[in-house]
Amino acid sequence: METSQLHQHKLITNDQKNHVFAQNALQDELDICTDFFISVAFVTQSGLCFLKTHFADLARKGIRGRLMTSNYLGFNNPDVFRSLLEIENIDVRIVEKEGFHVKGYLFEQNGYHSLIIGSSNLTANALKKNIEWNVRLTSLENGEVLRESKKELERMWHEALPLTEKWVERYSKNWQSLTRDKLVTDVQDEKAIYSVARPNVMQEKALENLANLRSEGKNKGLVISATGTGKTYLSAFDVQQVNPSKMLFIVHREQILKSAIKTFKMVIGGADEDFGILSGNSKDITAKYLFATVQTISKPQILNLFSKNDFDYILIDEVHKAGAASYHKVIDYFDPKFLMGMTATPERTDIFNIFELFDYNIAYEIRLQEALEEDLLCPFHYFGVTDYEKDGVIIEETTNFENLVAEERVKFIIEKIQYYGVSRHKIRGLVFCSRKEEAKKLSEIFNNRGFYTAFLSGEDSISKREEVVERLENGELDYIFTVDIFNEGIDIPSVNQIIMLRNTQSSIIFIQQLGRGLRKHGSKDYVTIIDFIGNYKNNYMIPMALSGDMSYNKDSLRKGTFDTSYITGISSINFEAIAKERIYKAIDDVKLDSMKSIKDAYAKLKIRLNRVPMLVDFLEQKSIDPYLIVSGKVSNIKTYYDFLLKNDDAIGKISELENKYLMIISREFLTGVRKQDVLLLSEMVKGREFNRKEVKVLFQSYGLDAQERTIDSVLNTLNLNFFTGLLAETYSGGEIIEAGQNIQLSVGMKKALLRNSYFKLLLEDLLSASFIKSESYDKSRVFTLYKKYRRRDVIRLLNWDKQQIDQNIGGYIRKDDEFAIFITLKKGAEFSGAMMAYEDELLSPNLLKWYTKAPRTMSSPEVKAILDYYISGLNMHIFVKKSDDEGTDFYYLGKVEPQLNSIEEFHKPTNDGKTKSVVEMHLKFLEAVDYKLYRYLTNIE
Structure with missing residues (x-):
């Protein structure tokens, strides 16, 4: 067997x-x-x-x-x-x-x-x-x-x-x-995490960087640090090492002041009178260490009590809010020796540039994944669960209020949160709802069901919020129901359960809400996150937020849903089967390569860098996949130059021919599927010319395949002889190289590089980005397992001399000893290429049931070649996609060998009521398919 x-x-x-x-x-x-x-x-x-x-x-x-x-x-x-x-x-x-x-x-x-x-x-x-x-x-x-x-x-x-x-x-x-x-001694209390005498790993590095900034004469610094990693302790340690004559700490909520003072006293020490509060209820303006709310200190009559250089050191907590007028008044008024800002989320949905405010001096940056790796946060268990469904109707954005608070849904929610539970069985939870009236009503219903809960909204006073939070921390309440007021700026370390009963509007808000439970505390071993996933169009943001993958690449988002092993430490990410399917559907349906999505990502990156981003910047800053910009799916955008021109950010002009060169290289090489093409062209752009022997030596020096047929394929691609049909027409006249006895750039390309430095800048950036993308491919194999390929990529990588039109390839193509099979598992009712009911199926991670085209018999050339498999040495490659919703490229699942005793000829009914002969067989993978990918492709849950 x-x-x-x-x-x-x-x-x-x-x-x-x-x-x-x-x-x-x-x-x-x-x-x-x-x-x-x-x-x-x-x-x-x-x-x-x-x-x-x-x-x-x-x-x-x-x-x-x-x-x-x-x-x-x-x-x-x-x-x-x-x-x-x-x-x-x-x-x-x-x-x-x-x-x-x-x-x-x-x-x-x-x-x-x-x-x-x-x-x-x-x-x-x-x-x-x-x-x-x-x-x-x-x-x-x-x-x-x-x-x-x-x-x-x-x-x-x-x-x-x-x-x-x-x-x-x-x-x-x-x-x-x-x-x-x-x-549990490592999570007994805050003193076990943030030692007064010893900063943690993140804080030590940040303190060193802040000291270096000041030694370089910089008077501003920005710290980007995930919620719960000890930003307040870090600021206290830095004040300790600077030892200012007077310090000002600015927050946006009064309830944060007391905990901040407590932290500073633990770190710095000193008399109680050194620490003062400036708020609506207190005016300790002479204190050495003054902690103020922005609402109070921004008032003209309060500002005028201070001189402009009264404070040597000013800290702004949650500095992403500094776009507000109240912050501007304070920042513009004072002239400290050093201004420090702290935030977990510098990327904003508004137009305010936090990076510019701090002269682009990022002292330190640590995000969620890194913080988990450093054991700075409480472990979490995220559960993506299925929201309530009745009579086929699923909770969605437009669901009536009555359905959100219906008896059946409330019962369903309670069953789920009791099933997934909390650490040590004593609930201290926050519930984020989609609407204010929903939060209020659910709180009432939960109270009637024996829970102790409260409802808070933005309309409640600071004193009421503080009173309710204190009741939760004291164990008098099980839950606080709210909409958005606890996204940030609230510190409840004992929270051990976060319930999300709302659509994910943005990855920023998602992480802010998840972060409410990530502070370590002696009362919990972990925090439970229960996310009720309805039929929301923004579900694709969930894997984006959890993985931190902002590439907007659909395949990456799918992988972040079916394979969650990327999460570090003893935290976990878990999705119920139906919840996964809802996320997959949202990923399929959303248009991530729209002009709006690309422009938003571009604008954020431009703000962060304080310059026009290059393609390489998108990769280095882990932003949007640059291939989305140049893939041709966005109207009238063929190259990055086209995009820059459309956004008035092109700093030079290039000709139509130069733009064609960029288009061809972008479309064919920015995917990174073969490093040889990019490597050779990069060297030639530097001014080198080659003969075939020198090309071979170049490839070998990078550990790349340097067979003669591979060199032929690379040259054939760069001089455009490979392309046929519509692509040949589109690329015509854009030959990049001349490949005779002497291999050199084409005349047009040489002239373009000599006369236009802006074109050269764009080209070198494009090649650098392509080279970075190619690093994710296995150079020891022609195809990298589980990467995705277009049909023409496959033919090019098999070193065939001519591209085949997709329609002509259909389900498979064979030449000499290479056989490439392309399978769409969910073909749909309108599968035009079939004319009949094809039943290709992944039977297991080891075995594929496959049908030839029709009409085919045991005497057809490709079937005879398969029957002679063990004699001919045929290489059979399998490329699979789940459905056409995934696009035009296919996962490479590896090589197969036919099970010869399974090969049979059948007559299958066609759509027009006739029959056609087809050959069925089982193909065994030489290397078993990754089980998580297998489950995703086959919907086995």
Whole structure:
């Protein structure tokens, strides 16, 4: 029997560098199992969080499982047993025996069993962080081992006690917390995170950079730091190292002042009278360290109490708000020796340029992913869950208010938030709603259901907000319902659950709201984020915000949804199956390459750089994929020059021919699919000329394929002989090189470079960007696994001398010993190329069912070539896309070999009621397809 990736035994470890974790192996097994049996000595709530969406999806399919754990050493917190009782499709039993230390995960799959056994308990550290060894075995290869394992598990199960509320209550009374306390010392309180004597890693680097700025004579500095990473502590450390005679700290909300003063006192020390507040209720204007609200200090009568150089050092918290008139009054009035600004989100939706305000002096920048890597934030578990659906109607932007607060939806929401739970079972939550009336009504309904909640809006006074927040922190409230007032500028470190009941309007707001729970605190081990995903057109922003990928590349967004292993540390990102499909649909439907999207990204980058961005800047600053600009999908934009011209930012003129050169190079090379083309052209632009031998040496010096046929293909592309049909017409006259005995730039290209420095600047930038893009491709292979390719890219990379028109290729093309197959899995009812019901199908990560074109028989040339596969040495390459909604390019899944005994000729009905002959066969992948991509392509959830 064939052994596929699903059936192979393998070693399972945690590999942080390559983002491969034991949790992924368990998730993959759960997603396709028909039954499961988990037996582990130790379980944590955070470990359960890795699997909860998968348990929920199994419950939706009617699949139950068993979990056996223990009271050994009192490791398991009573809270984890309460969490297990919330999972309705798992039966749980407890082994009350000393020395129970089993770690095994048994899964019943379609036609076989698999067992993961080794050192990993069901804890977050064991499944993602620790050095652990586990081995995966299957009944197809290790049948006797699995039979014995299953028999032993069944024996222990029958001797174990069922988990009940009564058992948990008894265990809680006897449970000793000493061991557990030791496990959480790193998050006991803020002093454990921000030592008065010792700044954290981020703060040390930022302090050094700030000191360097001042030594260079700069009097301004901007710190960009994710929420919860200790910006206030950083500012206090910097004030300590500067030691100003007087300091001013400006905030936009009065409730922040007291906590800021507390932080500064811890760091700087000194008498209480050195610290003063300037607000509506206090006027301590003589204090050495003055903490002021912008609303108060911006008043003319207050400003006039100070001289312009009264303060040596001024700090502005949440400085992205500095576009407001009140901030301008203060900033324009004072003349400090140093002005420091702090923000988590410098990119704004308004036109204010924060970077310009600080003379583009970015002292330090650390975003969410880096902060998690440095262990500066509380770990989080994000759950993208399916919002309420009734009679096929899903919550969306235009849903009536009555449906948002309907009895059934409220019940649905409560069930979900109880299922996904909170750290240590004591809720301190924030609920972000789409509308003010929704937040108010839901708060009322939750109170009637036994919760303790409050509603806050922008209309509430500062004192009321402070009073409600204090009640939440004291444990008097479970939730605060609101719309947008807690996006930023509020510090509630004990928050352990964020509920999102609204559409994601922007990635900035999404991260701000998620960030409300990311401060470390002794009362929690992690924060739970529950995002109710309805039928929203902006759902594509969710993977964008979580991954930090702002390329607007649809394939990157899809990958950020089906493969979330990019998240660092013991945090996790989890989507229920239906929620994923809603995100995929939003990605398919949105037009990310619109002029508006591109102009917005361009404007933000221009503001940040204080100059016209080049294509390389988009890549280096992790902004929009520059290929979107030049792909030809935006009206009348063929090159970056066209875009700059349209935005009045072109600093020179280029000719029509020069623009054609840029268009050809942009369209063909900016994808980065083959480095050789870009490398050779880059060297020639520097003034070099080559013969074939020198080209070969150049390619070899970079470790690139330098076969004669590859050199021919590169030259054939650069002199445009490769292109046919409409592309040949479009590119006509734009030959880039002349490839005779002497390989040199074309006459037109040489003249353009000599006479137009602006054209040369644009060309060199384009080639540099293309080179950077090519770095993501595997230079040891013709095609890089799981990258996407256009049909003409494939033909060019196979070194064929002429491009084939897409319509002529259809589903596949063969030449000599190369055979490229292009498959659209979801062809749709109007699949024009079929004329009949094609049923190409990925049967497993190892196997593809494939049909030839029609009419074809066993005597057709391509079928005969396949039948002679083991004699002819045919290379069969598979390129797949999920549907036409994904565009015109295909994922490369690798090489296959035909299963000769599966090749059969059939007669299939056509759309016009007739029949045509077609040949069906199974193709086996030489290297099993990545399982996450396989699941995405096949919709197996």
